[in-house]
Amino acid sequence: MSAMLDHVVAQLLALQVRLLACRERLAADTDSEALHDLRINLRRLRSLLRPLQGLPGIEQLEAAAKSLGTLTTPLRDREVLAVELIRRGHAEAGQRRLAGRDRTFASIADSPQLTRVLAIVDAFPLFLRAADREGLARSLGKRIDKRLVKQWHKLRKALQDPAHDRHRLRLLIKRARYGDEAYPQLDHAGKKLQRLLKRAQSDLGEWHDRLQWLLQAKEHADLAPSTAAWQQELLEAERKSDLTLDALQAALKQR
Secondary structure (H helix, E strand, O other), rough: OHHHHHHHHHHHHHHHHHHHHHHHHHHHHHOOHHHHHHHHHHHHHHHHHHOOOOOOHHHHHHHHHHHHHHHHEEEEEEEHHHHHHOOOOOHHHHHHHOHHHHHHHHHHHHHHHHHHHHHHHHHHHHHHHHHHOOOOOOOOHHHHHHHHHHHHHHHHHHHHHHOOOHHHHHHHHHHHHHHHHHHHHHOOHHHHHHHHHHHHHHHHHHHHHHHHHHHOOOOOHHHHHHHOOOOOOOHHHHHHHHHHHHHHHHHOOOO
């Protein structure tokens, strides 16, 4: 196998171990970060897969990973909101959203979505070796590099748009950041750029959370006491993220 294919297999095996550990943590409800860590490793898996489109099994694994992400997104959002409410002194409202966490975690650990992801990940190195024997993985490093370059181009173009969509920028930044982490040997981002990507993702995450909480407050009366603060924080998050995005755009121009 090529060095790049060896790298992909090694990354898959490492992610398999982490996903299995997350499953056990969820099943036993050992800690509050189990769901978050599952989603982080799922994002890393999808970032590893995205540049491999066209190889056998990729579509099935990507579809399974997407399905698991769809299952866990509202559960994680509720968990984040609960922690925020407790932090603000609204313990009853927060605990109400955490009620039954052990059952929720256990249901994810035993879900068909996670089971399918793990089953495909387990078999995937065999798919890759078969693809290599058939000559389907030829020039894999160049193909991956070309697709990552396209991701960076989309991010640059979106940053240059004066009416940029923060939701889309947040997604593009995640893809660029985790794509670079998945394939560090291609050296698409140095330490400075990685720091800016991480900061931009964090700033936009703060903005996104407040926006979602304010939307939920229209339907949930127990969120009303926090809306004034969230509105103020939303504006601050917009200002802060704009400064970070300007710095990111300047750094990309220097590359």
